Amino acid sequence: xxxxxxxxxxxxxxxxxxxxxxxxxxxxxxxxxxxxxxxxxxxxxxxxxxxxxxxxxxxxxxxxxxxxxxxxxxxxxxxxxxxxxxxxxxxxxxxxxxxxx
Amino acid sequence: xxxxxxxxxxxxxxxxxxxxxxxxxxxxxxxxxxxxxxxxxxxxxxxxxxxxxxxxxxxxxxxxxxxxxxxxxxxxxxxxxxxxxxxxxxxxxxxxxxxxxxxxxxxxxxxxxxxxxxxxxxxxxxxxxxxxxxxxxxxxxxxxxxxxxxxxxxxxxxxxxxxxxxxxxxxxxxxxxxxxxxxxxxxxxxxxxxxxxxxxxxxxxxxxxxxxxxxxxxxxxxxxxxxxxxxxxxxxxxxxxxxxxxxxxxxxxxxxxxxxxxxxxxxxxxxxxxxxxxxxxxxxxxxxxxxxxxxxxxxxxxxxxxxxxxxxxxxxxxxxxxxxxxxxxxxxxxxxxxxxxxxxxxxxxxxxxxxxxxxxxxxxxxxxxxxxxxxxxxxxxxxxxxxxxxxxxxxxxxxxxxxxxxxxxxxxxxxxxxxxxxxxxxxxxxxxxxxxxxxxxxxxxxxxxxxxxxxxxxxxxxxxxxxxxxxxxxxxxxxxxxxxxxxxxxxxxxxxxxxxxxxxxxxxxxxxxxxxxxxxxxxxxxxxxxxxxxxxxxxxxxxxxxxxxxxxxxxxxxxxxxxxxxxxxxxxxxxxxxxxxxxxxxxxxxxxxxxxxxxxxxxxxxxxxxxxxxxxxxxxxxxxxxxxxxxxxxxxxxxxxxxxxxxxxxxxxxxx
Numbered sequence: 019x020x021x022x023x024x025x026x027x028x029x030x031x032x033x034x035x036x037x038x039x040x041x042x043x044x045x046x047x048x049x050x051x052x053x054x055x056x057x058x059x060x061x062x063x064x065x066x067x068x069x070x071x072x073x074x075x076x077x078x079x080x081x082x083x084x085x086x087x088x089x090x091x092x093x094x095x096x097x098x099x100x101x102x103x104x105x106x107x108x109x110x111x112x113x114x115x116x117x118x119x
Numbered sequence: 120x121x122x123x124x125x126x127x128x129x130x131x132x133x134x135x136x137x138x139x140x141x142x143x144x145x146x147x148x149x150x151x152x153x154x155x156x157x158x159x160x161x162x163x164x165x166x167x168x169x170x171x172x173x174x175x176x177x178x179x180x181x182x183x184x185x186x187x188x189x190x191x192x193x194x195x196x197x198x199x200x201x202x203x204x205x206x207x208x209x210x211x212x213x214x215x216x217x218x219x220x221x222x223x224x225x226x227x228x229x230x231x232x233x234x235x236x237x238x239x240x241x242x243x244x245x246x247x248x249x250x251x252x253x254x255x256x257x258x259x260x261x262x263x264x265x266x267x268x269x270x271x272x273x274x275x276x277x278x279x280x281x282x283x284x285x286x287x288x289x290x291x292x293x294x295x296x297x298x299x300x301x302x303x304x305x306x307x308x309x310x311x312x313x314x315x316x317x318x319x320x321x322x323x324x325x326x327x328x329x330x331x332x333x334x335x336x337x338x339x340x341x342x343x344x345x346x347x348x349x350x351x352x353x354x355x356x357x358x359x360x361x362x363x364x365x366x367x368x369x370x371x372x373x374x375x376x377x378x379x380x381x382x383x384x385x386x387x388x389x390x391x392x393x394x395x396x397x398x399x400x401x402x403x404x405x406x407x408x409x410x411x412x413x414x415x416x417x418x419x420x421x422x423x424x425x426x427x428x429x430x431x432x433x434x435x436x437x438x439x440x441x442x443x444x445x446x447x448x449x450x451x452x453x454x455x456x457x458x459x460x461x462x463x464x465x466x467x468x469x470x471x472x473x474x475x476x477x478x479x480x481x482x483x484x485x486x487x488x489x490x491x492x493x494x495x496x497x498x499x500x501x502x503x504x505x506x507x508x509x510x511x512x513x514x515x516x517x518x519x520x521x522x523x524x525x526x527x528x529x530x531x532x533x534x535x536x537x538x539x540x541x542x543x544x545x546x547x548x549x550x551x552x553x554x555x556x557x558x559x560x561x562x563x564x565x566x567x568x569x570x571x572x573x574x575x576x577x578x579x580x581x582x583x584x585x586x587x588x589x590x591x592x593x594x595x596x597x598x599x600x601x602x603x604x605x606x607x608x609x610x611x612x613x614x615x616x617x618x619x620x621x622x623x624x625x626x627x628x629x630x631x632x633x634x635x636x637x638x639x640x641x642x643x644x645x646x647x648x649x650x651x652x653x654x655x656x657x658x659x660x661x662x663x664x665x666x667x668x669x670x671x672x673x674x675x676x677x678x679x680x681x682x683x684x685x686x687x688x689x690x691x692x693x694x695x696x697x698x699x700x701x702x703x704x705x706x707x708x709x710x711x712x713x714x715x716x717x718x719x720x721x722x723x724x725x726x727x728x729x730x731x732x733x734x735x736x737x738x739x740x741x742x743x744x745x746x747x748x749x750x751x752x753x754x755x756x757x758x759x760x761x762x763x764x765x766x767x768x769x770x771x772x773x774x775x
Contacts, residue, residue: 038763041756041759042756042759042760042763043756050756111754111755111756112754114755115753115754115755
């Protein structure tokens with residue numbers, strides 16, 4: 019059996035859905051954060067697959083950018099979570115409802 | 120600047136009528152703005168302005184030539200919409216010149232009299248400012264050359280009469296009377312302005328050059344004469360115009376405001392009820408007689424009946440009043456009814472060349488003489504009221520002949536003139552109306568004779584009870600004559616009341632309405648007896664009516680301590696005293712209508728506005744708010760889920 023674009027896209031979609039599920043159901047901020055990264059990488063996988071099968075390097079170029087930006091974003095996000103934990107002594111989303119009146 | 124030196128064809132300076140009109144206004148404005156603290160200065164300013172105005176009127180009267188002459192038009196437009204223009208311009212002809220003379224003359228005398236009457240009041244300045252403003256408004260009506268200007272001044276008269284009637288506004292009754300007068304006038308004026316609009320529409324529909332300056336009296340008359348009248352709406356137009364007169368001249372059924380207007384200071388009553396406000400209605404009818412006197416219009420017949428009913432009702436009411444000013448007020452109503460009836464009896468002008476057609480000259484004639492003796496009577500009553508410390512009940516007067524000789528004498532002359540005793544002016548003017556009625560319709564003749572008898576009756580009653588016999592109260596015992604600033608106007612008005620019948624006023628007016636009128640030239644010694652030669656029936660009937668009415672009152676009231684009529688007439692006398700229940704009926708009617716209207720408005724407000732609109736909007740919004748609030752859980756993951764779900768739905772629809 020040959021691996022086609024559809025297989026890659028299926029895996030990418032599965033990863034994306036898993037990530038989304040994690041974001042929606044998990045309670046711990048760190049886990050939610052990891053799930054977010056999973057969704058990001060699902061998108062990366064789809065881009066690389068398209069690039070590979072369409073013989074166009076633009077997609078791979080885009081992925082490099084995304085990885086770079088994601089690294090920066092992760093550092094900021096983790097810093098925020100640490101700061102939040104210090105302030106609230108918790109990293110669970112149910113406790114973070116102060117925006118609701 | 121050529122405006123100042125310009126003259127009309129007859130040599131009158133163009134600026135003269137403007138000066139006459141604007142001087143009282145200037146006085147009012149200056150007093151209101153600068154002189155309201157200095158009472159003497161205010162009074163002097165006001166009196167000076169009106170007196171100058173009067174002097175100007177004398178000149179204008181002398182200058183007025185044979186023909187109507189509009190003062191040359193200033194290019195000043197009150198309204199300028201497309202081809203429709205209403206210019207500001209004054210109309211000077213025989214009618215307005217005479218009326219200006221009467222208005223300024225009587226107003227000047229009343230201003231002077233007020234100087235004495237109002238001394239010691241708290242707001243003399245306000246009084247004189249209002250009085251001058253009133254005079255200005257009235258002069259505006261007289262000198263207006265088109266309907267728009269006349270209507271504006273018409274309303275100004277309404278406003279200033281409101282100010283004057285309610286001058287003592289601290290008294291609830293005065294404030295109410297002012298409101299009542301204003302509202303009754305408003306009712307009439309609605310009809311008046313509808314009539315003006317209808318006339319404009321009718322004339323504009325006929326096309327031609329009529330729509331330019333269409334409200335001008337001269338061009339309106341021209342349009343009606345050259346066109347074929349006003350068509351089937353002539354009666355309606357005439358009656359709507361007449362509505363204005365019904366309000367201003369207090370004709371039945373809007374007569375109720377005039378007796379209440381006696382709450383104002385007495386000189387105001389004299390001004391409003393003698394020469395100006397109530398005369399404005401009759402003057403307006405005479406001015407626009409070309410609208411009423413067209414073939415196919417029944418307006419004049421209805422006007423005559425309204426006038427006749429007013430004259431009779433008011434005369435009956437006057438018989439049983441006890442307040443000296445109220446008796447005079449009802450008498451004014453009755454005389455105004457006479458004048459309106461005389462206008463209504465104006466025969467149709469068959470051809471322009473009819474030498475016997477005199478238009479409504481008898482009505483105007485009676486208006487002029489009535490202005491003199493009614494002003495005299497009111498001012499005389501004011502003099503008595505001051506002497507008796509503002510007691511107006513005639514049953515508390517009596518025995519004033521010795522103590523107030525001038526008031527007594529002049530009041531006697533005024534009474535005789537009003538009753539129509541020859542050779543005083545009232546006899547001649549009333550006789551011309553009687554002759555008109557006699558030649559027209561026996562019903563009207565009967566009414567006029569009956570009213571003449573009633574007039575003699577109630578005036579004799581008033582005079583006998585108030586002035587003759589013994590003093591009926593302590594105040595009357597100590598009465599003394601008023602200062603000369605008050606008696607001189609009385610003397611002047613009394614002499615005018617005596618001689619006004621011999622001045623040829625009727626002929627002068629007849630010439631205005633019909634230049635081709637045949638003038639009777641008779642030797643001066645026959646003038647006093649002219650009525651007996653021309654229309655003996657009317658003259659003798661008038662004379663007998665006066666004698667019967669006067670002697671009946673003399674017999675009844677000569678020694679009376681109380682009014683004997685209620686015993687003799689019973690129920691009828693009570694109805695007269697209660698003014699036939701008009702006020703109560705109107706109060707009831709207004710209350711009923713207003714209650715119904717208020718209930719409807721209340722229900723509408725409660726159920727439609729507050730219920731459906733306000734609460735409905737509020738309720739719907741809140742319901743939605745409550746529903747949507749459930750979505751705001753505050754849970755981050757719910758939001759994420761909803762966000763994802765939304766995205767899926769969007770994607771589904773986009774990609775599907």
